[in-house]
Ligand SMILES: NC(=O)C1=CN([C@@H]2O[C@H](COP(=O)(O)OP(=O)(O)OC[C@H]3O[C@@H](n4cnc5c(N)ncnc54)[C@H](O)[C@@H]3O)[C@@H](O)[C@H]2O)C=CC1
């Protein structure tokens with residue numbers, strides 16, 4: 001797929017992950033706009049202010065990946081480029097209504113997406129919704145986002161907000177698990193290099209098995225858990241009703257509460 005006119009606005013942790021993933025697929029944004037991006041210049045052009053974007057540049061798609069608090073300022077600076085463009089916002093807690101307001105009079109089509117950082121290696125999951133697109137535009141967005149992983153179109157913003165603490169934030173929970181396993185490996189006396197190797201290898205190996213398997217995650221868990229064996233004793237603690245099942249729900253609710261605060 002060629003992407004003749006893609007403008008990536010914000011090339012930090014998330015925008016940078018998308019950019020890396022796209023580059024690996026041979027997709028180059030035409031222009032990256034970031035105040036402090038250290039991305040190497042070729043094959044795209046890197047600019048630090050919207051004023052440096054050539055006036056005749058007509059982006060088909062603008063990927064917005066600045067912090068949610070930077071939305072108004074970023075879109076205000078992009079006014080000359082918004083007309084007719086599809087604006088895909090990766091911002092948490094910024095509604096279509098607020099995005100449209102920040103676009104002013106421009107005839108942009110607004111898409112809300114929630115990617116995650118495994119996009120950097122083509123293993124992302126992106127939730128996406130829009131009521132502004134025709135079939136061809138929707139297919140264009142799908143092909144762009146599916147270049148960096150799986151894409152899940154959802155019906156409305158409520159569903160996008162519901163998936164944010166699961167998939168947008170989710171990699172953090174998995175990395176926390178790797179951190180905690182490594183700490184435990186150290187605590188039980190393993191040397192640091194071994195602790196790191198076995199913790200990371202376990203999390204990434206389990207993830208790879210999950211990705212490669214048609215089995216339910218519950219089945220894969222049960223496959224590890226010999227009746228009355230060692231794993232069962234660990235899961236007795238982790239799966240107690242007030243342990244992971246409860247704290248995961250509490251964590252997701254807390255994240256959603258924060259998203260609502262940020263949106264208001
Ligand atoms: N980090 C993550 O895992 C995820 C982040 N997001 C969303 O992605 C967005 C970006 O988050 P991060 O990448 O973590 O933040 P970040 O702070 O790493 O990146 C933001 C980038 O935007 C640039 N920037 C900000 N305002 C600008 C402007 N007016 N003009 C040019 N460049 C500007 C900054 O220099 C920075 O490099 C947020 O809205 C967040 O909600 C969504 C899903 C996952």
Ligand SMILES: O=C(O)[C@@H]1CCC=N1
Pocket residue numbers: 092164168169
């Ligand atoms: O923590 C955040 O607000 C963003 C949204 C999803 C992942 N990072």
